[in-house]
Amino acid sequence: MNTMSKAERDLLKEKLDQLQCHFTWGPQKETIDLDDMKYRLQDSIDLKLKYKARSCNQFAFVNSLQGHYEKAIQNLQEAEKILKENYKDAFERRSIITYGNYAWVHYHMGQLTEAQSYLDKLEIICKPLTDGPRYSAMIPEVYGEKGWSLLRSAAQYYEEAMECFEKALEEDPNNTEWIMGYATALYRLEAIPGTPEKCKSSRSMIHLRRVLELDPDESLAMVMLALKLQENKQKKEANELVERALQKSPDIPKVLRNAAKFYRLEQSVEKAIELLKKALERTPHNSVLHDQIGMCYRLQLLELYKNPLSSDRQNPEFRQKMVLLDHCKHHFGKAFEHRPRTAIKSQLDYADICLKNGENSKAGEVYSKLLELDDIRPENMQRICLQAGFFQLYKRKSDSNAVKLFQKGLKIENNSKAWKSCYEQLDKWAERKLCRDPHDSKALGVKGLLHQIDGDKSKAIEYFEEALELDPSNEEYLSALCELRLSFEEHHDL
Template identity: 85%
Template sequence: MFGHSADGDMIRIKIASPASKTVRDLLKEKLDQLQCHFTWGPQKEIIDLDDMVYRLQDSIDLNLKYKARSYNQLAFVNCLQGNSEEAIQNLQEAEKILRENHKDTFERRSIITYGNYAWVHYHMGELTKAQSYLDKLEIICKPLTDGPRYTAMIPEVYGEKGWSLLRSAAQHYEEAMECFEKALEEDPDNTEWIMGYATVLFRLESIPGTREKYKSSQCVNHLQRVLELDPDESLAMVMLALKLQQDNQKKEANELVERALQKSPDVPKVLRNAAKFYRLERAVEKAIELLEKALGITPMNSVLHDQIGMCYRVQLLELFKNPLSSDPQYPEFQQKMVLINHCKHHFGKAFEHRPKTATKSQLDYADICIRNGEYSDAAEVYSKLLKLEGIRPENMQKIYLQAGAFEMYRRKSDLNAVNLLQKGLKIKNNTHDWKLCYKHLDKWVNRKLCRDAHNSKALGVKGFLYQMDGHKSEAIEYFEKALEFDPSNEEYLSALCELRLSFEEHHEL
């Protein structure tokens, strides 16, 4: 079909026919069946894409093992960012590495790369090329499975999926663990999958609300197994050292860290974990030295900035104990200001490219601002954090706790504080942060009721606290008291109705 441009020249106008739409839709249905980065969950809204690019590029530049894995995931991220041509180049590099390093198992290991190729070509509108990769996958997968037509659930696929999920967001760690378990069922001595399983356990055990599910010995056993199969795996050494440090096996832990640093003196992940070990041993200067060295190798690494910030904060909190640090006449005051600037710089760098995932760094930054009297800066950080979506519940609880405490004790805004702390309590788990939310609210309630026993807000919050504790009759009593002084409060009426119904059902059983 033809039309006319503004200056009268004839131009061609393309109109998609219903048939081409149908072809695209049918192709999309096939693509959705694939096992590759485009079907594994983490998408634009829950990963910080810029930071992911830096991390993947670092692992490629450092020539670490499993470079093909990094190129595959980088292709996915580039495609999400609209850089489809770069994504194709990434996949070409991944394919080349797999052909060179895995001649005998290339086809098994190419399933994910070919799946990614198909998706990138689909996003580029090159439907014939996308279909050609589906055809290749069908030929590869036919002898490997009786199941899906275009993929095969083999250890290589489960393992790659596990690493991809592990690299993305904490809410996918448990799914990553299941993938490594499946990979190890068929290939129990594969150090790549054992290391993946150990890594996901290591991370899960550090997350409040999930650590209780996992025994530390599980992670220790898997790291020890990695070192049995590969005695030179230095990252496993430092991770094992951190676990042994927790169990107070200091001598063996120290030896492992020293050995790892001798074997891999220039690997940022080894340096970072060794630095964490020394920081926990209060050897903060040694930790900073290692982290600065790692940062020199990977200058855009946000996790390193966070770790350096934590080291400077240890020194800052120690200095706060010295009364001279609050007097500008003394050198301790200048030292304090230098440490505050170091903390703010590094925590700021830690979340610069990770606004969605580096919530802890942002909370640490806000805490430093509060300690320095910069309340407006802290308020801005909390405001941004409270608007985030898709945050893990335990991270959101920590945000509510710290923002609520800030409103209560620094801004003297009781209503805002109570609202935030109640939201933190509604995230039900037995974490330290849950207990602190409760403690702050309980303290506030008792203070208010001492001054005015008829304060409806305080009576309502007291009812809420009893409700959270599971003490239904006491909760009913306090909500009824609150309604005596605020009879039209819908929140109290709703809570009272729910409690009475639940109370009656319980007593009917």
Template identity: 60%
Template sequence: MCDQEKDLLKVKLEQLQCHFTWGPQRDNIDLDDMKQRLEDSIQTNEKYQGRFYNQLAFVNCLQGNCEEAIQNLKEAEKILRENHEDEFDKRIIITYGNYAWVYYHMGQLTEAQSYLDKLERICKQFPDASRYTSMIPEVYGEKGRSLLKSSSQYYEEAKECFLKALEEDPDNVEWNECYAIVLSRLETFPGTPENCEPTQSMKQFRRVLELDPDHGEAMVLLALTLQQSNQSEEALELVENALQASPNLPHVLRYAAKFYRLKEDLDKAVELLKKGLEMTPHSTFLHHQIGLCYRKKLLSVHKNPRSKRLGDPAFQQRAELIELCKNHFKKAFEPRPLTFIWAQLDFTRICTLNEEYENVEEIYNNLLKLGSIRPENKQAICLEAGLFELQEKNSEANAIIHFLEGMKVDCNSKERKKCRDNLKSISERQLRRNPRNSKAHGVLGLMHQLDGEKREAIESFEKALELEPDNEEYLSALCELRLSISDNNDFPN
């Protein structure tokens, strides 16, 4: 094929519905982590192996392992033929689309075109299909699943996909479960329409259990939402039933463990997580969860004054728990140093507790240099680095720098709010000590400016300039604010 034919082929490929045309690409997902999770899922969940092989092919192709990707797709196709012969054409659309894209990336353009031809023949069966794809429930559901498994920024889009799938297939257990899961995740996010009491997801998980009363994962996820609403008796019964119905499903074990951790039954939580780890020994998630359980135990022991006395059993217990925490948090983040930020922050908290300050500073310095990371992760790093400077190093000046950096990141998260609260507290404390502290007024001005509170920002900068009239930063900020009000014919709020 000449370049013109190759370009034309790519235009056709971009019309497909498959993993290569859906939102997440290399920059949006942790490929190594996703690959590990998919391999674990293939090993432990026979029911959806075809789907997992499909997504694994996409990840392998992005990593340059195209031959491996083709083998993954062959496995997916084989499973679909064996298990869904009567619905094969409906279920193969995404796999054939992935084949076409992988062969395109391999430069085997005739092979890529052959899969487009297969899709064209299949799509003639469906009334509302385009030439190469058809938006049927199977396609909507698979797209939603892929988006749900990738990154939180795609949850709203995933929710819409599941709703579309359920419009035509309202009793499908899988799509009902996925819809419940995405609702429960959105309910925890500030700034989303679903952010509220978990009533929507609770209702949806109950719908899943109406359709499949033995659905272990739906039981434990419903239990977690009930626990959040202080309905602990029904929640505990659901968890116990789930562990009886699905004692060897890793997702049931991990969600049940989270339930027991929140219930303060840490030994039971660790027991379940270790059982899960036997099945999926490379799971960074499980190591992190075990670390959280040991951290809870450690914080309880740390309050005991005897834990500081060398030779006391409490001292030995504290030392052992510190090592257990560090070990599991390390195993959580070392395979994912650029993406599992929370595990690294949890590790630094343990090091701080153990007064390993040099180690903590080195980790924060490395984390603060990271470029392409999710905004809420960047804010969490700034928040923790600021708290370390404030609480352990007694440096209000350095803490202010980090908190301001956290506020500058455009993301409405609870970490940003905590950065703001800390900035406000420090500045007000400094002004109580010295009302003529120009820097404190300036920090309040920057804080209000970042929050879009123009009137308050102007007032703070004017006070700062009364005390420090030649400060160019404050002058520039004040001019910018006044110009923005003038340009927008805006009154200060």
């Protein structure tokens, strides 16, 4: 342990906070699934993929978050060695993040003199590169690395990652590494309901084509572009790209995974499973591969459910159905084993398979755990509310719990499919209730909420007033009425 006065230690911490590295980039242990992250990083290191130093740097950060500081130092030594080998002329520019991470790890180890020595190195490197902070330089290499780090963390960081790649490309517009990063961020955002990118869902294609112009052998760009072309019904070019990518990179798990998705969407399920199993041999802990295999088996299962013989215990179709149910449960379970915070879809799919298998209490446990999560993307919470609402309505026969969940999903502002379904379910439920009993206060309150969301304030006021007459102490109705009347008066005063 180095000896420093409290004032010196505080000053050192102040300098560390100015650095550009994983320790200052947002995603912390509360927002990422560390065990899953470690598996993914280890896979990319073991596979000796391009940009291995990037994985070593991020691995150091994850190890540090778990208190494994010696391992973190080893990760950084490996990153430094790779950078020296791969970027002889640009080593200093590429080492800014590694040195920043070194400084932070030594600080956490109490090795304050060593931490200061890395700050000194950074000051020497950054001085000719920037007029800004003494210990960092916002150059394309820093923006790009930050972008990739955020992309690897969690979906709530994709927008920020996209902005990082934009900044990197301002100064270095023909760098395939940053164009690929920008295309990847757009590609992922385009898949998320409610994001502005979803409305312009072919922007990523422009940048994926640009990557292939600059590097015709970039097989991951080929399969990603193929999936976008498939979305746009351009099947011929899409097929050619997938075949070319598999010829060029027959063993890279990310290429195999995306190609498998392409074949699954083309209904070539057996081909998709074959590719995913091949990828799983190389990266057995890859949760996304397990999720994709689960989806393939579920397609086969749903097809089998159409066959009436699958309900007959004496029939081979029944036994096949039970095998497929087991396969689905196994793979969806593996998909969220190390990703309880981020693999929301896999958990919902697992719960759905449990319900198909009559395991209602197990499904209920999954929904309960998911509903306790916080700081997750709004469209994910809406999906949880919708599916848990159906569970309460049809399996638990609890209208009140179902309505609460649909309302919760509806109050999260996000124009997703799940949001629309929550709206429809509430409307159907309220209409059904009011047909039987026009004085049902809960149903009247729900109709008031739906009209409020639709912007029909006078109709909403009417329903809430009627609901309040029947349930005078209901604070929710009172609060909604006050808000509506105030807004109504302000509008008419204009």
